[in-house]
Amino acid sequence: MESKLPAAVCACLRANPHVTRLLNLVVALAAFIGLNLLSLPTWAGQLSKPEIERRFGPPLHVQEKLSDIPAWPLTSELEPEGGPVGYVFESIDLAPIPGFEGTPMNFLVSIDRKGNFLGVELLRQHEPVFLGGLGEAPLREFITQYAGRNIKQQFLIALDAARNRTGPSANQGFQTTLDGVSKATASVRIVNQSVLGAALEVARAKLGFADRKQRGPAAHVLPDVYDPTTFAEMLKNGMVGRLRLTNADVEKMFAGTDGAGVDDEALAKPDKVFVDLYIAYLNAPTIGRAILGDSQYKAAMARNFENRHLWWIASAGRYAILDDNFTPGAQSPRLTMAQDGLFLELRDQGFDPKDIAGPPELNASRLFGVYAEAGLDPARPLELALTITRAKGMILPLLTHTQAKLSYAPPQRLFAYPPEPTPEWLLAWKARWLELAIIGAALVLLTVVLARPRWISVNPRRLKVFRLGFLAFTLLYLGWYAQGQLSMVQITGAIKSLKAGQGLTSYLYDPISLLLIAFTLVSFVIWGRGTFCGWLCPFGALQEFIGLLARRLRLPRLRIPQKLAKKLEWGRHVTFALLVGAAFLLPRQGETLNEIEPFKTAITVGFDRSWPFVAYAAGLLLAGAFYYKFFCRFICPLGSAMSLGGRLRRFAWLKRYDVCGKPCQSCKAKCAYDAIEPTGEIRYDACFQCLDCVGIYHDNKRCPVLIYKKKGEIFIPTGVVRADQDGSAKTRSEPAGSRPESEKLPAH
Incomplete structure (x- = not known):
């Protein structure tokens, strides 16, 4: 087949054999990934109904799993006719957010019908920091904090935050704070997103919680805004919604159905009012006080201890909003309320207001409420529907239903909108702004030095002081303090996440690593692999200090012939291929194989781990004392990945x-x-960019x-x-x- 590449591109490829080899590698890798993506796994829950029933005793009972959403309803012996009092579900069925290892964690989450967490239980996790590092105990302790807190709140995570593990959260506003886990900040943010994401899916499907992804947080009433007004003025400015239908209007609504022509009175008096429907939002003082009067308004608000949204709904004319079977405190079968396509539980508040001035003689006048946790935005339009029923026939009559709909939104000036909640990933960046600033300044300094290396390197003492100082910063601050050790786990985790179709959003929760990844990718093009391996790898810095200490102690230094060393360097490439292949084909086994990297033991948890892991890491460091950077040169799979990235280098600097x-x-x-x-x-594939040869070149x-x-x-x-x-x-x-x-x- 004739090549379609432009001549200039072909010439460039001929002149750059490294670029050609890299393109071939990329094509082969893309083909390999494509073949594996054809069989994407589906994350699914692991518990059966009997297993969940063992976790909930009387008076709660677990019902059959729902068909429309993977959740089990909870009913109570204390409310036999009350319907579900809560729901229990596995987070992996609803919010399978990949962790840093690439596999979603799984939690058993239970919430009540008001959106309060009943509890969160860990079922399965594969986070490296909680697998043999810190252990699962800090994670299990962290998730106990959800009990009693409400989904509607904005959840913040901070170290040393005050905890409240029993009862409702002390934070009754828009926010509640969870105590994080040191050295696992990014992982617990993914935990939080998994738990909240799953709970919100159930709340939107079963509790009427509105989806705020597109419109931000709900408005709240301005309690100090009060302008005395009349009923007529409220009708004009929209504070009171009204729908007036005549008999003729209703007859048109039944046209073409079995309910047409069966209402003799409507046919005889088409201009007579059939229904005059009113609605007003009472939580706004201007509206509530004008409708109810001061004394009734105070009484209604005093009874509203659950801070529900309250409406006055009334009707006049032939048809009423209440039927003969209406029970105070229950829902009216004739009234439904919805916003953004989601129905709200509109329940009578058992309050019969008197002496409403302004409207004509009313046949029904009641206060109705919706739970504050329902996610309703009172300042946005909602739809009140009145169901009208006609019967045809005397014996076993044929019933026909239609709905009259009234759209209602109070004036915007009565409300205020809180600022949109800060995205969880952005909170992670803000919480670490000082560390990011310090590391960013260090990267700028390193960039300046590497861009103009002559001055720093021509003087051996000057170079030694700078290099050892920077490596100490890398080990102590970047590694042990800021937890900025890049790892092969991030590569295998990305493979698993992409294979599962989950994307790489979890990396946003670890800003330190993301900053280092971005800088390293740029450095590939300019300097090759040595920038990270020689200057920014905390474990590499630790090995370098071990090597210097070994020289001071005059330990024997092993030498391997260069030909043999080159062959041994293939070990890191074999290790890299093994871990990548396991991420694609054997993900569970890959989690264990990733332990070939001692980074988690030596850097992430600072050797605070069981003895086999500590012994392995110490053994590698001991080998580095006798052969300089033994692990980096012969085993490190991340070093292999860096070598591949180094093929992007465009300058023989x-x-x-x-x-x-x-x-x-x-x-x-x-x-x-x-x-x-x-x-x-x-x-360049073997160069750690120490700048010694640069100094010699100019000295x-x-x-x-x-x-x-x-x-x-x-x-x-x-x-x-x-x-x-x-x-x-x-x-x-x-x-x-x-x-x-x-x-x-x-x-x-």
Whole structure:
């Protein structure tokens, strides 16, 4: 097939074989991922009804699982006719949010019909920090805090927050605070999103909670706004909603149905009022006091101890909002209320207001309420529907129903909108702003140094002080304090999340890691893999300090021939391929295999772990004492991933003279990482960017080329010859001008 690539692109690929190999690798990896994505797993709950029944004793009883939403209703012996008093469900069925390992956690969550949490139980989790690190005890303790708190509240997470594990939360406003878990801040935020996400799905489906994803938080009444007004004025400005239907209007509504033409009075007096329907929102003082009067308004609000939304609903004319079988305190079968397509439980409040001034003679006048937890926004339009029924026939009459609908929204000036709740991920970023600022400043400093490395590296002592100081910052602050150790778990977790179709939003909850990932990706293009592995890896920094301590103690240093070392370096690539393959095909086993990285033991939990893990990490550090950065060079799967990313490097930023390696071996002999070939080329895949060779390149006291140049001689493969005053040599082993400009000998 004829190539469709532009000629310039083809030329670029021919000139850059590394780019070609990288593209081939990307294509192969994309094909592999595509084949595996064809069989996406479905996260599902693990409990049966008998298993849930064992968790709930009398007076509660677990009913059959619902068909429209994966939840089990809870009924109570104390309310045999009251319907469900709560619901119990598994979070993984409703909010399967992947953790950092890529697998969603699973919790058994129970809520009552008002949206209060009855309890949260851990069923399954795969978070690295809670698997052998901190253990599950802190996680189990964390989730006990949900009991008694309400879904409607905004949940915040903070360390050392006051806890209230029994009864309702002391925070009765828009927010409630949970005490977090140290060293697991990002993981507990994912826990919170899993629990709340699942609970809200059930609340929206079964408790009438409105979905606020698109419209933000609900408005609340301004209690101090009161403007005396009349009933007529309220009808004009929308404070009172009204729907007036004549007999003729209703007859049209039944046209074409079995209810048409069966109302003799409607046919005889078509202009007579059939129903005059009124509605007013009483929680707003201007409306409530005008409708009820001051004394009745105070009495109604005093009875409203649950802070329900209250409406005055009344009717006049032939038809009433109440039928003959109406029971005070219950719902009226003739009235329904909905907002945004979700029906609300509109219940009579047992309050019969008297002396309502303004409307015509009423046939019914009652106060109705909706739970405050229903998610209703009182300032937005809602729909009140009045069901009208006609009967055809005397014996076993045929009933026909229709609905008259009234849209109602009080004036906006009576309400205030609270600010939209801050997204959970943004709260995580705000909570760590100081750490992000410090790490960001450190990354800027590192960028400046690497962009202009000559000044810092030409003086060996200056370079040593800066490098050791920065590595100490990486280990102590970035690693042990800020928990910024990047890990292979983040790569395998991303694979599992994408394979499950869940996306990578969980990474937003760990701002430190996300900042480091972004910086590392950029560094690939400029410097290659060495920026992260040589400067930003806390475990790598720990190994470097262990190596320096070993030198001070004069421990023997092992040397491996470079050819053998190159073969052993394939170990990290094999490990990387093994972990990636397990993430695709054997995710459960992959969780155990990820322990080949000692990062969690040595950095995340600071060696506070069971002895096999500590012994393994200590063994690797001991090996690094005898062979420099043993784990990084031969085992580290993350280092393999960094090497692959380093193929994106676009600049040969480590300059070389044409005599480097031919015959000069000075830099190679001093490179602790064996990253310089005998021929003088830099192996960027093995380079940890220590800048030693950069300093030697520019130092006329250490670089043989510059030393001879300073003496007026030129160091060339065939020997040393005296140079003329203009710097040219009389004898050369290669044609003049063949040396690249960046590699020619410097002038005096």
